[in-house]
Amino acid sequence: MIIDAMTDFDIAPCLTKGPLAESGLEFTNAARNLGDHPFASVLRAWCIPSLFTRMEQLLERGDDPVDGTNSALCDLAGFLSLANSSGFKSIKTNGNLPVPGENAVEDADVKEVTGDHYGNLFRGFSSQSYWDEPAKLLEQRLTRNGIPLSEIQNKSVLDSGCGGGRYSAAWRLLGAAPVVGVDISSINIEDAARRAELGNLEDIFYKQGNVLDLLFDDDEFDIVFSNGVLHHTTDWEKGIAELMRVLKPGGWGWLYLIENPGGVFWDVIEILRVVMKDEDKSTSRAALQQINLSANRIFYMLDHVMVPINLRLSPSEIEGCLHSCGAVNVRRLQRGADIDRIEHIFQGEQYAEQRFGIGENRYVFSKPKQ
Incomplete structure (x- = not known):
């Protein structure tokens, strides 16, 4: 295909x-x-x-x-x-520019093309866009949904599909430790590690790997975080199963997948x-x-315009998968940061649902205690 x-x-x-x-x-x-x-x-x-x-x-x-x-x-x-x-x-050109359509994307290349797409987008971020904005956004999204920062202090976090590491750094800056970021792109991993070193950020680590086949033992992390990643993969349900596998019993997860309907x-x-x-x-x-x-x-x-796969999912599809993978306490978040679509809907703005459908599919969930 x-x-x-x-x-x-x-x-x-x-x-x-x-x-x-x-x-x-x-x-x-x-x-x-x-x-x-x-x-x-x-x-x-x-x-x-x-x-x-x-x-x-x-x-x-x-x-x-x-x-x-x-x-x-x-x-x-x-x-x-x-x-x-x-x-x-x-107008004559020198012929060095690519011809549209000359490079079709085979399924086997999706991971590489997706990784390079985001690697080349993330590495140009300014210091403010990399350090300050993600920490502020994450704090708003947590606290507005009743998750105090005290719940993440000194908790181990997996950022599965970390991209350039912005949110890995945000978790660490808000008090989680250690934080491990995994991404398919070597460009992303190298850039994330470089920025962490320049920022003197300790207890944060980056590994190149596949979010559909995580290289970690079962029950390893207190918190798992997948923020806008699995809808770009060939098997989003396998990605959720992997999150549940590496999550400790009693731990909790955060999942964001793009929405359908989306306005x-x-x-x-x-x-x-x-x-x-x-x-x-x-x-x-x-x-x-x-x-x-x-x-x-x-x-x-x-972001979503030029990535090979961009799957939109309904809440029932996501919740069904989470439950089938053993998740409990599944909750779709109703608040967001000021810039988020779901926050415009929550605030009751005129035309919000026409613009944004149901808003972002952000979920928290838990793994049962043994």
Whole structure:
């Protein structure tokens, strides 16, 4: 199976029905009609910050997200159609840029491609984005959901799929110890270890490994943490089983998986996944760097848009898997940090459910005591 061989409608079901179907198809067709000229790849990449910015403006103003997003998609379709008629394809290049679609992603390559995707996104983070922001976000998410920081003091934590180690560091800074981060990407592990050393952070360790086959004994950690990882793997249920296996009896876990339904927010991301599915990741990153976006801003925009697998799950699917793996005290969290979709819903903001569906699937759960 070739991941890139999925149809547009597999990737973005909202193109078949729903409030964005017509404008979404107009936009994706206009993007495809640009062809495979390298400058077309840059134009398609620039559509990502354009749409994200428009959605953020709609949120700030409290405008109807459906009407506003339809307008944004139609505006971009018009822009791309105008660009297509401008004659830019006659511009000669030196031929060194990748051709869109030349590198299909086989299932066997998913782990490597996913690891490199996030490794190259994370390593550009500033010190503030790496150290300060994750600790603040984690503290808000814990305490607003009734989990005091006293419960994590001197507890061993596994950050399964740690990426560049931002949240591993956050757990350590909030008092957990020791903290172990595991990630498939050597880029991430090397960068995380380097930052921990520069920050003089003790009792934090990083190992390269697969979250679907953790290299740890049974019953090893007080807390297991999987934050937005397993929905990018080939077997999210196996990942949950592994979390439960290495969790100590009486210990607890934290799990975040992206949500279904997800409102206009996820519809737009899936439409962008259609537009960008054949694009070279380094070219797209460079296009966003060219307009001076920060590394964490580029991560936010390309995170789900350009990763090979981006599975959205319902609460019933997640809860069913947790229970089948032996988890108890399963609780879907109803609060988040100020930036979180679930927090907008909790605060009862107008149009919040249209924008964000049910909000992030964040869960805490326990392993029964023996």
